[in-house]
Amino acid sequence: MEDLVNIFVKSVFIDNMIFAYFLGMCSYLAVSKTVKTAVGLGAAVIFVLGITVPINYLLENYVLKSGALVWISENLIDIDLSFLSFIMFIAVIASMVQLVEMIVEKVSPALYGALGIFLPLIAVNCSILGGALFMQERQYSTITEATVFALGSGVGWFLAIVAIAAIREKIRYSNVPAPLRGLGITFIITGLMGIAFMSFMGIQI
């Protein structure tokens, strides 16, 4: 249990997707003009990460990893399909996003109204594929750990985009040098927030 809390806190604050790895920056910059849309996109990211990372975890451990096919037959122990992982991960992500979109549309029109336009954007959000690749690189030992990591990363991303959206709403009233307006100042603020987030480094629970 302690391990799980640790993974969660670590992926929210220390290994924050935005401030430490710049993943999902494109949509982070494009959709952070108002808090409301930022909340929608952030929620969609948590949701999709929470679904795709566990699936990719199973894929990684039962199909792709070297010797992972042993559960079919002992003869397959030498097979290493890990070079296929990029294409498998992105296929899972793209199809899951499509599937989730259809299910949400059917089951909960209200949620679809809130998330709807953001879901297609997410297939190409680097943080989703990044989540899968970090999961692969860090080799979590159980699917629970991988899921907790995914949710933590999602929450970290959510926090980051909501925070920047709130700041951008306020900064409209300040006198920023003209060439820096919009994109430039957002970069600088993100940089400063990243420096602030670095103070979380080394926290252990």
Place this chain on the structure above:
Amino acid sequence: MAEKKEALFSKKNRKLLSDPLDSANPVSVQVLGICSALAITVQIEQAFVMSLSVLAVMIFGNIIVSILRNLIPSRIRIIVQLVVVAALVILVDEVLKAFLPDVSEKLSVFVGLIISNCIIMGRLEAFALGNKIWPSFLDAIGNAMGYAWILIVVAFFRELLGSGKIWGFQIIPESFYELGYMNNNMMILPPMALITVALIIWAQRNRNKELIEEN
């Protein structure tokens, strides 16, 4: 090729090459592909290898999608594009692992993330799907170069100020250190990449006033 009516380097085609370097730069104006642009700019070598990888993936991706553009049903085009790009990225990754294992190690997940690099998807979606092969090829080169120069400039400053080196060679002489000069370790940390890009944007928009945003 069906380029008979138009010269290979007509004005329009030259614009495809030159616009992305400045007024339609993918990183500083279109805000695409920032994710990977920032994370791997600690050293020029990494930035250079990354730019080459993106260039290769973009050229082949744009050409392939441009060839297939009339065959792809629009409903599933994103998945088709992703598969094309993913296959190319796997090739790039395998080549890097084989010939440049130490750079490949440093780039870690960011090679894989070329797949979801928005520049590539964005150009496929916005350009290659609706244009012939030759313009798509030029567009790919132009945008990849626009991405590359930002990457390399950012990496240049970060490596020079952060570790006193360029491409791994010591540039700041020892005597400076003896006089009390110190490397700015801040530059190596991720947030400074953002601030460096912001400064580039500032300089660029100061020169090219049309790019200034309302807010």
